[in-house]
Amino acid sequence: QSPKSTLKDMPFKFGASVSAELLRTNSSYKALVIKEYSSLTAENAMKFWALHPLENTYNWKDADEIVALAQANGKRMHGHTLNWYEVPEWVTNFSGDTQAWENLLKTHIQTVVTHFKGKVSSWDVVNEAIDENGGYKNTIWVQKLGTDYIARAFQYAHQADPSALLFYNDYGHDYNPVKRTAILNLVNGLKQRGIPIHGIGLQLHTRYNQPDEDITSAITSAAATGLLVHISELDMTVNPQSDANLTFTATLAEQQAAKYKFIVKTYYAIPKAQQFGITTWNVTDGDSWIPGTYSRPDWPLPFDANYKRKPAYQGILDGVK
Numbered sequence: 001q002s003p004k005s006t007l008k009d010m011p012f013k014f015g016a017s018v019s020a021e022l023l024r025t026n027s028s029y030k031a032l033v034i035k036e037y038s039s040l041t042a043e044n045a046m047k048f049w050a051l052h053p054l055e056n057t058y059n060w061k062d063a064d065e066i067v068a069l070a071q072a073n074g075k076r077m078h079g080h081t082l083n084w085y086e087v088p089e090w091v092t093n094f095s096g097d098t099q100a101w102e103n104l105l106k107t108h109i110q111t112v113v114t115h116f117k118g119k120v121s122s123w124d125v126v127n128e129a130i131d132e133n134g135g136y137k138n139t140i141w142v143q144k145l146g147t148d149y150i151a152r153a154f155q156y157a158h159q160a161d162p163s164a165l166l167f168y169n170d171y172g173h174d175y176n177p178v179k180r181t182a183i184l185n186l187v188n189g190l191k192q193r194g195i196p197i198h199g200i201g202l203q204l205h206t207r208y209n210q211p212d213e214d215i216t217s218a219i220t221s222a223a224a225t226g227l228l229v230h231i232s233e234l235d236m237t238v239n240p241q242s243d244a245n246l247t248f249t250a251t252l253a254e255q256q257a258a259k260y261k262f263i264v265k266t267y268y269a270i271p272k273a274q275q276f277g278i279t280t281w282n283v284t285d286g287d288s289w290i291p292g293t294y295s296r297p298d299w300p301l302p303f304d305a306n307y308k309r310k311p312a313y314q315g316i317l318d319g320v321k
């Protein structure tokens, strides 16, 4: 790849999750987002608690700003996420009967999908419904509506926008075979029932020393469903042991680059028609969710905190050579 290459030159969509606030306030961040990516996901702005903070209040501002940036720059906009266990307090405290809960589920999904129709071309309909031991997470949605609410969530989204591509999104495909199998059983079951599901999102919050065979299992088993495959939240900790004194050495940078290259190479080997794309979670090491969440130094992304390309960036480009 010549030096002028950007991630937009990749043979499949390459995206990032973005923050509306950083796009508003940080010109270096905004410039990098415009220059490098062909797809955007809102890191938080399209979540239930962000869009629908009170029962009769929708807050479109941040999400609309991200959508407008995507449209102005010819980028795809992927919606995250119509249904998840993270809900605002009014939902947690909602005291309706089963029919009222079903209406709550349907109304949120259809109001949101309708608002973004024609601008958001794909959705994470349900996010993280399967737990570590392969069962369903005991979320408020399962408690109130039973596990088959998942199928109905996809149907509600499809009714609101028949052209939108609908995904089931989760994490752990690389390091938890029990959970991976349960996820695949869920999506294959939905597909076989004729539920309108089009894709599977592998978050792939992975680590620099995750064995290659785990990465291969995650990606190829997802492709075996025949659905679109989105690596939807890719980042790569180089400090899984949470060493407070770790420094980002050249060796770690090269190891990270090699693993990014392997992930991209493996993804590029699945059938072309299933290559929905790769999205990193956040843009630079400076805005990654990982250091703050785990209270540790970490350098998970292809750009450093000064918006400079790291060896991982070249590793990504090399993955499709």
Ligand code: G3I
Binding pocket: 043, 044, 047, 086, 127, 203, 233, 289
């Ligand atoms: O903006 C509010 C602020 O108004 C409020 O005062 C404050 C206190 O509650 O919260 C702020 O919201 C925070 C939000 O990030 C925006 O900064 C939430 O506390 C915080 O929990 C939220 O964290 C996000 C997390 O999802 C939970 O929604 C992270 O930024 C985001 O990177 C992370 O992303 C998730 C994906 O959606 C799903 N897969 C895993 C991934 C990493 O956890």
